[in-house]
Amino acid sequence: MSAETPLRTSTAEIQADNLDVASQWRLMWLKFKRHRLAVISAVVLVIVYSVGLFAEFLAPNDPHENNRRVVHAPPQRIRFIGEDGFSLRPFVYGYKSEVDPYTLRRSYVPDPDQVNYLKFFVKGHPYKFLGLWETDIHLFGVEDGTFFPLGTDRLGRCVFSRIVYGTRVSTSIGLIGVFLSLLLGIIIGGFSGYYGGIVDTLVQRLIEFLRSVPTIPLWMALSAALPRNWTPIQVYMGITVILSFIGWTGLARVVRSKFLALREEDFVMAANLLGASRLRIIFRHMVPSFMSHIIASVTLSIPSMILGETSLSFLGLGLRAPVISWGVLLQEAQNVRTIALTPWLLAPGFMVIITILAFNFVGDGLRDAADPYVR
Amino acid sequence: MQGRVLLEVQGLKKYFPITSGFFRRTVGHVRAVDDVSFTIRQGETLGLVGESGCGKTTVGRCILRAIKPTAGKVYYHADNGAIDITALQDDSLRAMRRQMQLIFQDPYSSLNPRMTVREIVGEPLLIHGVKDRQERDARVRELLKQVGIRPEYMNRYPHAFSGGQRQRIGIARALALDPSFIVCDETVSALDVSIQAQILNLLQDLQEKLNLTYLFIAHDLSVVEHISDRVAVMYVGRIVEVADTVELFSNPRHPYTEALLAAVPRASATADKDEILLEGEVPDPANPPQGCHFHPRCKYATDICKRERPELSEVSGDSDHAAACHFASQLSLRGVS
Numbered sequence: 001m002s003a004e005t006p007l008r009t010s011t012a013e014i015q016a017d018n019l020d021v022a023s024q025w026r027l028m029w030l031k032f033k034r035h036r037l038a039v040i041s042a043v044v045l046v047i048v049y050s051v052g053l054f055a056e057f058l059a060p061n062d063p064h065e066n067n068r069r070v071v072h073a074p075p076q077r078i079r080f081i082g083e084d085g086f087s088l089r090p091f092v093y094g095y096k097s098e099v100d101p102y103t104l105r106r107s108y109v110p111d112p113d114q115v116n117y118l119k120f121f122v123k124g125h126p127y128k129f130l131g132l133w134e135t136d137i138h139l140f141g142v143e144d145g146t147f148f149p150l151g152t153d154r155l156g157r158c159v160f161s162r163i164v165y166g167t168r169v170s171t172s173i174g175l176i177g178v179f180l181s182l183l184l185g186i187i188i189g190g191f192s193g194y195y196g197g198i199v200d201t202l203v204q205r206l207i208e209f210l211r212s213v214p215t216i217p218l219w220m221a222l223s224a225a226l227p228r229n230w231t232p233i234q235v236y237m238g239i240t241v242i243l244s245f246i247g248w249t250g251l252a253r254v255v256r257s258k259f260l261a262l263r264e265e266d267f268v269m270a271a272n273l274l275g276a277s278r279l280r281i282i283f284r285h286m287v288p289s290f291m292s293h294i295i296a297s298v299t300l301s302i303p304s305m306i307l308g309e310t311s312l313s314f315l316g317l318g319l320r321a322p323v324i325s326w327g328v329l330l331q332e333a334q335n336v337r338t339i340a341l342t343p344w345l346l347a348p349g350f351m352v353i354i355t356i357l358a359f360n361f362v363g364d365g366l367r368d369a370a371d372p373y374v375r
Numbered sequence: 376m377q378g379r380v381l382l383e384v385q386g387l388k389k390y391f392p393i394t395s396g397f398f399r400r401t402v403g404h405v406r407a408v409d410d411v412s413f414t415i416r417q418g419e420t421l422g423l424v425g426e427s428g429c430g431k432t433t434v435g436r437c438i439l440r441a442i443k444p445t446a447g448k449v450y451y452h453a454d455n456g457a458i459d460i461t462a463l464q465d466d467s468l469r470a471m472r473r474q475m476q477l478i479f480q481d482p483y484s485s486l487n488p489r490m491t492v493r494e495i496v497g498e499p500l501l502i503h504g505v506k507d508r509q510e511r512d513a514r515v516r517e518l519l520k521q522v523g524i525r526p527e528y529m530n531r532y533p534h535a536f537s538g539g540q541r542q543r544i545g546i547a548r549a550l551a552l553d554p555s556f557i558v559c560d561e562t563v564s565a566l567d568v569s570i571q572a573q574i575l576n577l578l579q580d581l582q583e584k585l586n587l588t589y590l591f592i593a594h595d596l597s598v599v600e601h602i603s604d605r606v607a608v609m610y611v612g613r614i615v616e617v618a619d620t621v622e623l624f625s626n627p628r629h630p631y632t633e634a635l636l637a638a639v640p641r642a643s644a645t646a647d648k649d650e651i652l653l654e655g656e657v658p659d660p661a662n663p664p665q666g667c668h669f670h671p672r673c674k675y676a677t678d679i680c681k682r683e684r685p686e687l688s689e690v691s692g693d694s695d696h697a698a699a700c701h702f703a704s705q706l707s708l709r710g711v712s
Contacts, residue, residue, distance in 0.1 A: 027534075198399065271498065273439055273476065273477050274472065274503075275469040275503065276498070
C-alpha cells in the first residue's frame with residue numbers, strides 16, 4: 001500500500017512508473033503501436049492524403065489535356081536498361097503507332113528510337129501551389145515527348161495524373177461527409193441516450209426505418225433531386241450531404257449506447273453527488289470517455305463514404321465530368337472491352353481498394369486501442 | 376449511545392416503474408424501498424444490512440438525492456434547524472451536497488480513469504469554488520495524506536493503483552468538502568479481506584478525527600458488527616429490525632435477523648452447528664406477499680402474518696430496539712454472543 005518503497009532499480013520499473021502517469025491518449029498510442037498492420041496502414045493513409053493535397057505538384061500531366069494522337073495508349077514502362085545498355089537515369093520510350101493488318105486496330109508500342117529521360121522538378125502545366133502561388137514545377141516528368149506511367153484513356157488523357165487529382169475529391173468527400181454525419185450522429189444520438197424514454201424510442205425507430213431503406217434506390221432518388229444545372233462543386237456538396245444523411249445512423253447508435261452506459265457509471269454519479277453541473281458532467285466526464293470510441297468508429301465509417309461516392313459516380317448519379325474522382329474515372333471502365341483491351345483504366349479501382357483497406361485496418365487498430373482501461 | 380439526531384428519515388418510498396410495449400406504458404412498480412423510517416445520531420454509525428436487492432442501496436441514494444424518492448421525507452438537522460432534503464432544488468441542493476457524500480462499492484468504476492488523482496480529488500473543490508490551483512493542490516495533498524496515499528502520487532492515473540488504494544482515493548474525494556454525513560455503500564465488499572480491515576480502521580479513525588456520521592450499507596454482518604453503533608436490518612424494501620449492535624446480535628427480535636445471524640460464520644470451537652436455513656426465495660419486490668413480507672419463509676408464521684403487515688414498533692423494555700414482527704415480544708430467538 002502506501003508504504004511501498006520508492007526505490008526504482010530496473011528499467012522495467014521506471015517504465016512502469018511512466019505508465020502510471022500516462023494519459024488516456026498516451027496509453028492508446030502505446031496500444032495502437034503494437035498493431036503492426038494498423039501502423040503501416042496509417043502511413044499509407046498519410047501518403048494518400050498527401051497525394052490529394054499536393055496533386056498538382058505530383059501529377060506529371062494536366063489531367064484535362066487531350067492528346068488526340070495517343071488515345072488508349074498503354075502505360076509507358078520506366079526503364080533503366082535500353083539498347084545502349086544500362087543507364088543510371090531512368091527513361092521511357094516514346095510511342096510508335098502500329099495498325100494491325102487484319103483487324104485494322106490502331107495500337108501503340110514502345111519506340112526504342114525515342115528515349116526520354118525522367119527528371120525531377122521539371123516544368124509542365126502551370127498551377128497554383130496549394131492555392132498560394134503560381135508555378136509550373138512538377139515533382140517528376142519528361143522534358144520532351146510524353147510520359148504516361150499508367151497509360152491514357154479514350155481522349156488521350158493521362159490516367160496517372162487523373163488518379164492523382166481524383167484522390168483529392170474522393171478522399172475529402174469521405175471526410176466532409178463523415179464530419180456532417182458525426183455532427184448529426186452526436187446530436188441525435190446524444191439526445192436519444194441522454195433523455196431516454198419516448199425520445200429514445202422515436203429516434204431508434206427512425207434509425208431502423210432509415211436503415212431498412214435500400215441504399216442505392218435512395219441515393220438515386222436523392223441525387224435525382226439535385227438540379228441538373230448545378231456546377232460540379234455544388235453537386236459535390238450535394239452528394240456529401242446525401243451521403244451523410246444516410247451515414248449518421250451508425251454513429252448515432254454508438255453515441256447513444258455510450259451515453260446510456262456512462263449515465264450509470266459510478267464516477268458519473270460521483271460527479272453528480274459532488275454537485276457538478278450537467279454541462280460539466282457531459283463534457284468533463286462523459287464525452288472524454290467515449291471520444292476515442294467515436295474516433296475509431298468515424299475512421300471505420302469513412303470507407304463507406306468513399307465507396308458511396310465511387311458507386312454513385314460509377315452509376316452516373318454522383319459526380320460528373322469535368323470533376324475528377326475515382327468514381328468518375330471508373331465510369332470509363334464500365335464495359336468488358338475495357339478489361340480486355342485497356343486494363344490500365346481499372347487502376348483507380350486499386351486506389352479505392354488500397355485506401356479502403358488502409359482505413360479499415362487503422363480503424364481496427366484504433367478500436368482495439370480505444371479503451372485502454374479494459375480490465 | 377445518545378446524542379443529537381443528525382438525520383431523520385420518515386416514510387421513505389422509492390417505486391421504480393415497470394414499463395412495457397412500444398409506448399412504455401407503466402404496468403407495475405418495483406417497490407425497492409417501501410416506507411422506511413429511521414434516525415441517525417450525530418457521530419454514530421448506523422449499519423444497514425440485508426440481502427442483495429432488498430433496497431438498502433436505494434435508501435442510501437435517496438438520502439443523497441442521487442435519485443428522487445417517490446414519497447417520504449429526509450430531514451437533515453443542521454445547527455440552524457431541520458432541512459428537508461427531498462424538497463431541495465438546484466442551488467440549495469448543491470449547497471447541501473457539501474454536507475453529504477457517498478463512498479462507493481466498486482473502487483474501479485467510481486474513479487474516472489481519464490483523470491489524474493489530483494483532478495479527481497480536486498474536482499469537488501473546483502466545483503465548490505476553490506478556483507486557485509495552488510490552494511486546491513495543497514488541500515489535495517492534505518487529503519491524500521489523511522487517507523494514507525503518498526501525495527507524490529497525485530499525478531498518477533487510477534490505473535496505477537490497487538483496489539484498496541483506489542478506495543482510499545475515493546474516500547479522499549468524499550472528504551474533500553468536509554462533509555458531516557457519509558453514506559458508505561458496500562465500501563469494503565469489493566476488497567480483499569486483509570484490505571477490508573485496513574479500510575474499516577481508516578473509516579473509524581476518520582470518524583473520530585473529523586466527527587463524521589456514517590450510514591454503513593453492507594451485506595456482511597461481521598463487517599457491520601465491527602463498525603456500527605446501531606444496526607438496521609432490511610428485507611424486501613422494509614426495515615424489519617433496528618437495535619444497538621450488541622443488542623441486535625445477542626438478542627434478535629425478528630426471525631429474519633435470527634436467520635441472518637445464524638448464517639454468519641463463527642470461528643469458535645463451541646459453536647453449535649444447527650444453522651437456520653431459509654427456505655424459498657426472496658419475494659419479488661414488484662409483487663410482494665400480503666401481510667408480513669417474510670411470512671412465506673418464516674417458520675414461526677401464523678395466520679395473522681399472512682393478513683396483516685406488522686409495524687416497526689418498540690420491543691418492550693427497550694426504547695432503542697424496534698422490530699416489525701407480530702410476535703416480537705413472544706418469540707425467544709437465538710442470537711450470537
